[in-house]
Amino acid sequence: MRLNTDFVAWFRSVAPYINAFRSKVFVVAFGGEVVADGKFVELVHDLNLLASLGVRLVLVHGARPQIEARLKESQLQTTYVRGMRVTDAATLQCVKESIGRVRVEIEALLSMGLPNSPMANAAIRVASGNFVTARPVGVIEGIDLMHTGEVRKVDTAAVRFRLEQGEVALLSPLGYSPTGEIFNLTLENVAAEAAIALKAEKLIFLMDTDGIEEECGGSSGALLLRELTVAEGKVLLTKLANKAARLSDDAQLYLPFAVKACEGGVSRVHLINRHANGAVLQELFTHSGIGTMISEGPLQNLRDARIEDVGAILQLIEPLEIDGTLVRRNRELLEMEINRFVVVEHDGMIIGCAALYPFPHDKAGELACLTVHSDYRGTGCGDTLLKNVEAKARSQGSKKLFVLTTRTAHWFVERGFLQADVEELPKAKQGLYNYRRRSKVFVKKI
Ligand SMILES: CC(C)(COP(=O)(O)OP(=O)(O)OC[C@H]1O[C@@H](n2cnc3c(N)ncnc32)[C@H](O)[C@@H]1OP(=O)(O)O)[C@@H](O)C(=O)NCCC(=O)NCCS
Structure with a gap:
């Protein structure tokens, strides 16, 4: 099997x-x-x-x-x-x-x-x-x-x-x-x-x-x-x-x-x-x-995702959805939200992605779906994606960036994120918080 x-x-x-x-x-x-x-x-x-x-x-x-x-x-x-x-x-x-x-x-x-x-x-x-x-x-x-x-x-x-x-x-x-x-x-x-x-x-x-x-x-x-x-x-x-x-x-x-x-x-x-x-x-x-x-x-460049990247992004995140690191996203949702994604392309292949969901009312942005292909980890690709998302959030008027994670806490802490309570999330996000998943919340001032 x-x-x-x-x-x-x-x-x-x-x-x-x-x-x-x-x-x-x-x-x-x-x-x-x-x-x-x-x-x-x-x-x-x-x-x-x-x-x-x-x-x-x-x-x-x-x-x-x-x-x-x-x-x-x-x-x-x-x-x-x-x-x-x-x-x-x-x-x-x-x-x-x-x-x-x-x-x-x-x-x-x-x-x-x-x-x-x-x-x-x-x-x-x-x-x-x-x-x-x-x-x-x-x-x-x-x-x-x-x-x-x-x-x-x-x-x-x-x-x-x-x-x-x-x-x-x-x-x-x-x-x-x-x-x-x-x-x-x-x-x-x-x-x-x-x-x-x-x-x-x-x-x-x-x-x-x-x-x-x-x-x-x-x-x-x-x-x-x-x-x-x-x-x-x-x-x-x-x-x-x-x-x-x-x-x-x-x-x-x-x-x-x-x-x-x-x-x-x-x-x-x-x-x-x-x-x-x-x-x-x-x-x-x-x-x-x-x-x-x-x-x-x-060979490597970072760019906004396009609709034709949906298949490659799904393939990249699938193993992490299976092991529970990432929340499942179906193709329809990804197609609708593709303009929130940035990708890192290496020799024509998508090897990394991240998404930014803005909460303008709270002057905050959510970093989600940060993923780097296992063959390319440890080369600074994750950092590049994070910096891009931070800059984007800042340009949209956000003062803070938050992320929900179950397994990658230390990676974010080492990059200036601090653990926070669910109550510190924007109200609209609190309503969607999955208490069964019990993700930790981290916030960074940007
Ligand atoms: C987290 C992730 C995006 C980092 O990407 P990356 O390109 O390897 O990141 P960088 O090269 O910028 O950083 C690598 C460093 O992070 C460390 N690191 C990787 N995963 C880590 C984790 N879960 N916890 C703590 N540190 C971690 C590595 O050990 C390395 O540190 P070192 O250089 O001191 O050895 C990548 O490991 C990944 O895709 N993980 C699976 C998906 C995931 O957990 N996403 C976050 C969901 S919220």
Whole structure:
């Protein structure tokens, strides 16, 4: 029974994400390591799930380990200039062979449809082709990088057409020039440019570490930065350039492209650990995610509630109504009183709310329904809501704010509320006081 209740609650909790993600373009980028170490099957199951929920998927793969192995086999030495491989004709041959092999393996795994597996009835159609036009990087520090290139253009019309047909687009780190040449590209360059050109909702980099982890020094280890704005990302990159910060190798590799993609209009870039079970699902379908999310501006904002927030508010307060912390409110009442509510939105999801009921005759206001989602408690969200309600009450001419609570007395006391008698409530409220519930009354002068 408990299992059923949890399952139903969980399924309902992911509904907002499913609605928000349908028909959106997600670019998922992963290195050749994912294919090399056999982890791609698990990833394919999760990608299949996303595709079946209506997400338009563009996959960008790399092939670094495979290229390295092939070069070693051919006993070819590689020269690097500013971290970029010089691709001469012999190296390009290895690059083409390695990327071709990885692409075929990916296509094969995406074609799986075994019964009794998450891929049953999946029938993913993969589209790959000459979607990326490239140009040569040219001469750097006096060295010609030859067939090493960078993205010049992504054929968005062709990719979009394929996505609209329900296909998954697969991009390789190769590009072609109008003169018919082939260029060796990096997966991060292809992924960021494709995401920008396609105006993707999300760009997801799968990496070997948990996300952007800033080393704190001493014994405290590294701190995972769960959210980062573009401005914060740029500060970190400057610190990195000045050797004032240290990041993992792949964080150093992906962060500049993540920042670039956000600046180019991609709503969110996620950097997540590919080794975590269901990494993509955990990142996308849970409030807190598992990696680092980068966005242009701050993700959290406080605003007046709107009628379309009613469902989300009901979902937020439901567990607290069940355990008796809050008084039950039905949908009709909430719809009628929605203009009394303020909400805190985090990345498009409602994670906190509070209501103010004015009693103008008594120059008083009631704070009610103060709730913060359990994943976001202890981060000052409750305080922000309280301050907003206080300011609102003050602007309406109230001199005091009162609250009725059964379990949160200390939280209010620590914020300047004093316990009071029921008789101190406005007369209209006294008439409604539920003596069975025996809530405590707290009042704050504002
Ligand atoms: C009360 C509530 C809104 C606070 O939200 P929040 O965003 O966690 O608040 P803040 O981050 O501003 O404050 C967190 C602090 O409050 C403390 N706190 C949380 N709930 C508390 C409670 N019931 N009693 C006393 N202190 C409490 C936390 O321990 C934390 O203190 P710390 O930083 O010293 O550890 C949130 O805990 C909640 O939604 N609770 C359930 C609903 C509820 O009780 N609402 C009030 C109904 S009248």
